[in-house]
Amino acid sequence: MAESMDGIDPRAVLAGRRILVVEDEALVAMLIEDTLTDLGCEVVGPVASIGEALDLVQGGAVDGATLDINLGREEAYAIAETLEARGIRFLLMSGYAPENLSAPYTRWRMLQKPFSERALARSLAEVLTA
Amino acid sequence: MSAPPSDVAGDLANSLIIAPQPAVPAAAVMDLLPDPAVLVERDGAILHANRAFADALGMAPVALAGRRLAELASGDVEPLAIYLRRCAGTFQPLPGALALKAADGAAVPLRCDGAATRLDGGRAGPLMLRCRPPQKASPEFGLLTDKVRQLSQEVLLRRQVEADLRRSEERLRLAVEATGLGTWDFDPVSGRLEWSDRCKALFGLPPDAAVRLPVFYDAVHPDDRASVEEGVRRALDPAGSGVFDMEYRVVGLGDGAERWVAATGRAVFAQGRAVRFIGTALDVTARRQAAALQRLLLNELDHRVKNTLSTVQSIARQTLRHAASVEESRDAFDARLSALSKTHNLLTRTRWRGSDLRELLEAELAPYGIGEDARIRLSGPPVQLDAKTTVALGLAVHELATNAAKYGALSPPGGRVAVVWSVGAGDGGPTLAVDWTESGGPPVPPPRRRGFGSRLIERGLAYDLHGTVRLTFDPGGVRCRMDLPLATAERIAHG
Numbered sequence: 001m002a003e004s005m006d007g008i009d010p011r012a013v014l015a016g017r018r019i020l021v022v023e024d025e026a027l028v029a030m031l032i033e034d035t036l037t038d039l040g041c042e043v044v045g046p047v048a049s050i051g052e053a054l055d056l057v058q059g060g061a062v063d064g065a066t067l068d069i070n071l072g073r074e075e076a077y078a079i080a081e082t083l084e085a086r087g088i089r090f091l092l093m094s095g096y097a098p099e100n101l102s103a104p105y106t107r108w109r110m111l112q113k114p115f116s117e118r119a120l121a122r123s124l125a126e127v128l129t130a
Numbered sequence: 131m132s133a134p135p136s137d138v139a140g141d142l143a144n145s146l147i148i149a150p151q152p153a154v155p156a157a158a159v160m161d162l163l164p165d166p167a168v169l170v171e172r173d174g175a176i177l178h179a180n181r182a183f184a185d186a187l188g189m190a191p192v193a194l195a196g197r198r199l200a201e202l203a204s205g206d207v208e209p210l211a212i213y214l215r216r217c218a219g220t221f222q223p224l225p226g227a228l229a230l231k232a233a234d235g236a237a238v239p240l241r242c243d244g245a246a247t248r249l250d251g252g253r254a255g256p257l258m259l260r261c262r263p264p265q266k267a268s269p270e271f272g273l274l275t276d277k278v279r280q281l282s283q284e285v286l287l288r289r290q291v292e293a294d295l296r297r298s299e300e301r302l303r304l305a306v307e308a309t310g311l312g313t314w315d316f317d318p319v320s321g322r323l324e325w326s327d328r329c330k331a332l333f334g335l336p337p338d339a340a341v342r343l344p345v346f347y348d349a350v351h352p353d354d355r356a357s358v359e360e361g362v363r364r365a366l367d368p369a370g371s372g373v374f375d376m377e378y379r380v381v382g383l384g385d386g387a388e389r390w391v392a393a394t395g396r397a398v399f400a401q402g403r404a405v406r407f408i409g410t411a412l413d414v415t416a417r418r419q420a421a422a423l424q425r426l427l428l429n430e431l432d433h434r435v436k437n438t439l440s441t442v443q444s445i446a447r448q449t450l451r452h453a454a455s456v457e458e459s460r461d462a463f464d465a466r467l468s469a470l471s472k473t474h475n476l477l478t479r480t481r482w483r484g485s486d487l488r489e490l491l492e493a494e495l496a497p498y499g500i501g502e503d504a505r506i507r508l509s510g511p512p513v514q515l516d517a518k519t520t521v522a523l524g525l526a527v528h529e530l531a532t533n534a535a536k537y538g539a540l541s542p543p544g545g546r547v548a549v550v551w552s553v554g555a556g557d558g559g560p561t562l563a564v565d566w567t568e569s570g571g572p573p574v575p576p577p578r579r580r581g582f583g584s585r586l587i588e589r590g591l592a593y594d595l596h597g598t599v600r601l602t603f604d605p606g607g608v609r610c611r612m613d614l615p616l617a618t619a620e621r622i623a624h625g
Contacts, residue, residue: 024594025437025440025441025594026522026586026589026590026591026593026594027440027441027444027445027525027586027590028437028440028441028444029593030444030448030585030589030590031440031443031444031447031448034447034448034451046593048593048594048596070433070437094433094436095432095433095434095435095436095437095440096429096432096433096436097429097432100429100432112436113436113437113439113440114436114439114440114442114443115440
């Protein structure tokens with residue numbers, strides 16, 4: 001994974017990007033928000049529901065997103081589909097191990113919680129430059 | 131079938147009796163006959179009795195050797211002696227009757243054909259008496275009726291064997307069905323497939339349903355069909371072990387129900403190809419479901435643990451970010467972790483269904499003293515909170531109490547905190563209003579900057595619970611008003 005980022009500075013990729021954060025746990029949302037802000041991103045949200053997320057995606061410029069795929073009991077698949085249809089790159093986040101993900105999600109990149117600041121920066125930068 | 135074996139044996143008996151030592155080969159051939167037969171001297175001394183003869187009398191063949199027929203007679207012995215004398219004078223079978231008695235004393239009337247055996251040089255040897263049913267056949271149909279009789283005896287014998295086999299199979303079937311096993315039997319040569327009733331039930335079919343191999347494959351779940359076909363192909367391969375042992379899903383043909391079937395079988399090979407493929411099938415749906423549920427629970431547990439770790443990670447990161455010293459951050463982190471742990475304790479008691487608001491407040495505020503004469507007073511109706519509200523509210527209350535102990539009403543003696551709550555009707559259902567009011571503490575200056583505690587209370591609670599939170603640093607004491615929808619939390623009646 002690190003090899004593929006050789007020569008690419010995640011900070012350079014992420015600086016100034018508008019990143020939508022979709023996460024239903026307040027404390028985890030704060031953590032992602034702080035981490036992305038430290039990396040120079042402009043955080044959109046964070047939001048805890050599909051409805052709010054879809055409003056933000058449709059309403060304004062979003063360069064990328066982090067998407068928790070549990071969201072309480074709501075399925076986040078609708079957001080993922082909308083983001084993909086609009087060409088917006090995103091990073092899935094979940095407490096589930098990647099091998100336990102259900103079929104529709106397996107085609108996207110996922111970062112398992114808990115994650116380090118470095119892992120979030122690298123994964124999101126890779127998704128945005130892929 | 132051109133000639134029954136017994137017919138061949140009969141011809142053999144007639145031809146071999148002319149051998150120089152008649153008793154030896156004759157005895158062997160006699161034992162092949164399905165009918166009672168006995169070889170006797172002219173005086174009636176038994177040289178050899180075959181099994182059928184011994185069976186007719188309920189005795190063992192060896193017990194008869196050396197005895198006289200007269201000893202076995204049920205009545206007058208004179209007619210028997212006359213008959214034997216007449217037989218001794220002819221090589222042509224002479225019809226007669228033997229009135230014998232069995233070991234248990236029962237009369238055994240036997241019709242027989244008797245004649246002297248022909249020895250070398252044409253001399254007459256011992257007498258061969260071949261018995262048959264009482265019906266006297268007319269001479270011209272003698273041979274035919276003899277064959278018919280032998281055939282019918284064979285049929286009877288076969289029926290007996292089949293009846294024994296059926297009883298044996300029935301016992302096996304009962305034993306097998308008691309274990310819930312279905313049985314199957316496939317003939318790869320003819321394509322004939324037989325299933326037991328239980329096997330049919332596994333595939334959602336009634337007992338009278340006809341089955342063929344395509345029916346079986348139709349019932350196998352589409353996702354498992356290819357591997358099952360491959361498993362059958364491998365079992366029927368003469369180069370392989372012939373063993374079939376698979377678990378696969380079945381979609382009931384009649385009922386559409388999905389079941390897990392564990393099938394075990396074995397192919398029988400003859401002349402380089404499979405001629406029979408038999409085995410059992412067992413419904414293992416319950417075991418599979420239990421295993422799936424266990425996997426699901428482990429997966430959920432893993433998910434919950436990972437989310438909790440993320441929460442702890444967030445608390446750690448933000449505690450470090452806002453603390454003035456390492457020592458302060460360590461103490462604050464320990465206290466926050468302890469607050470989180472208390473909410474988990476409450477939730478474990480209810481298997482994560484939720485908690486009671488008062489119990490939650492008592493757990494978090496116990497170190498500061500709760501009660502009418504204590505520093506903290508709680509007042510409100512019983513309210514049931516869901517798991518998420520429990521965690522969020524627990525952490526928020528901890529932050530309020532910590533702040534009060536450091537800078538507010540819980541820092542000097544005499545200060546008080548009142549926590550009063552009520553349930554009201556909101557637009558989208560019942561709402562919970564909680565008022566945290568401090569009094570009797572030092573004058574509260576407006577905070578110079580918002581720390582993690584404020585952020586957690588104001589933003590975290592509102593975010594997690596879709597409510598509104600107003601934190602006021604009033605000079606007379608800190609106040610916090612929380613309005614939360616009780617959509618998922620239920621108010622419970624006084625009990």
